[in-house]
Amino acid sequence: MDIDFSEINYLVDPCSRTLHADYEQFLLSLIGLTVIDINGENNDEWRVISTLLHGDEPSGLIGIHRWLTAENTLPRPKTNIRIIISSVEAATHQHLFHHRYMPDGIDLNRCFNEQSIRQSEYQDNQHLNGYVERARLIAHAIREVNPKAIIDIHNTSGNCPAFAVSTLISPNVLSITSYFCDTLLLSDIRIGGLMEVDFPCPVVTIECGGKMDDQAHDVAFKGIKQFAQCDSQCALPQDKAVQILYKPLRLTIKPDRKLSFSKHDENYSGVTLRDNIEQFNYGGCCDGLVLGWLDDKGLENLEMLNDQGVNVIDKYFRVDENKLLCASNLKIFMASTEKDIARSDCLFYVVNNVSNFL
Template sequence: MEIDFNEINYVTDPTWQVIHADYEQFLLSMTGPTVIDISGEDNTKCRVFVTLLQGDEPSGIIAIHRYLEQKGNTRPATKLRFIICSVEAAASRPLFSKRFTDGGIDINRCFGNQLVVNKEDFLQRNYQHRANLIKHAIEEVQPEMVIDLHNAPSSGPAFAISALVNTETLSLASFFSSTLILSDLKIGSLMEHNFHCPYITVECGGSEDEQAHEVAFAGIVNIANCQHIGYIHQKKSVDVIYRPLRLQLKSNVKLSYAKHDEGYNGITLKNNIECFNFGSAYQDQMLGWVDGEGLNNLNLIDKDGTNVLADYFYIRENQLVCRHNLRLFKATNNKQKAMNDCLFYVVKAPVNEA
């Protein structure tokens, strides 16, 4: 598909003809990134929702379509801006099956000063240009909050992520989840940009989970109707998890999934690895198997650029084993997604968790 990287479309208070009968027609009616503004009772303030930075994460657009379809003549408390990003990838057949278009790159790795991909320069510049258009669409309304809606690659509970933990981000997180992750990872994501307002990313749950779509929709409705965003409106207590790391394969390392050790090259994860999402992986628990390269197959890079893998895992015979009680999330048995992004995020569990 030929992509016009200069294109970004703006729509204000769309009619039912623009919204269409279902979210799939709604998506297919778009020719590129689309900004939808909804007038509010107070149009001096604006709340921004971003979705489809990755084309295989549909909960955000499903929830936005449902909100637009059901809101009728009611107005939100403030102006709302919905930004729908990787339309071309999401619209590739089958719908919502591609993180980015064939031959493309992940735009949510293009917002930082350094790209973490190795592609031709012109392709990098094009995606960075689109990323800048998205940033401008957020900045031009001077938002009072930004929420970026995503899906995890496999089933799991919803959680929020922020680069800052304060009363405002805790309040926003509480509309979607009871967990907020503080992250200082630098991977070129939109979350790393400072919009001078509270910002959270929400992982609503698995992309095929109806509950994930419901989490996104309920959060949009509650925030749209909330008169003032702040600590007083915190919907539930929120548990904070500090600074997880991403477990990744090194280049050219093969990945497999199995119930038992099949002797594959590279790394083999247990085929039920996603069961560990937000559960406990205990000290000395086995998560998979390795070939003769052992831990040299993997990277677990901290914010200083150091590979701290041996602080979290060790090899027992040919098994990949937890060195401490760990919490895992975004673990997936989707091979393509695991290889393109990470095997899972991991953080050491508090000492009192057993």
């Protein structure tokens, strides 16, 4: 499929015919990067909702479509709402919501920092300039309305409870998080994501849960509805207490190492993770817990870089014989048995099992 990376399509207060009867028909009616503007009670203020930066993460689109079509008329939010639907081509390629990005493409949510993307594994991709251009268009579409808040809605790569991620903590960040979930990861990881762009307002990434989970779609819908309807005259009201987890790290497998999943040690080369690894997304991992098995290269198969670029994996994991063990009490997020995502993104995120509530 040829993509026109310079194209951006605008809809303003779309009618029911444009929105179609269900979200699948609506998605199939879109052509490329699409912006939808919904007029609110306060026409001088904007909020932004981003979704489908990854084409295989449907909850944001499902939640948006449900919010727009729940009544006989369009909702009337407290402020204007700009909705940005990004990777339409990937989401509709072959099977709906099957591709994170196009088979010959790159991850759009790694293209918002041009310096980092040109130093990454994507630097030789023939479509690099196109995806960087689309990222610029998205950032421009956000800046031109000078929003007071931005949410970027995703699904987790594996089955996982909903959580939020931000680069800073403020009362509004905590409030926005509370509309969707009760856990916030404060992150300084720089991978070229939309969240890292220096917008003059709170930017919160919402991970709604697994993409096949109806509850994740419900999290998106209810959070969007509350985000759109909360009063804009003062600081956004917080819905519930939020647990804050500090500075997650990404556990990655080195590019030339084999990755497998199994119930038992099969003496595979490289790294073998437990095939039920996703269950640990739902709670803490205790010191000594077996997460998988390693070949004779041990922890050399893996990497976990801190914010200084130092590999600190031995502070979090250890090897006993060939078992991969937690070296302390940890929380893990986004563990997935989808090999392509685990290899291209990370095996999972890790934080120390220490947190605050605000």
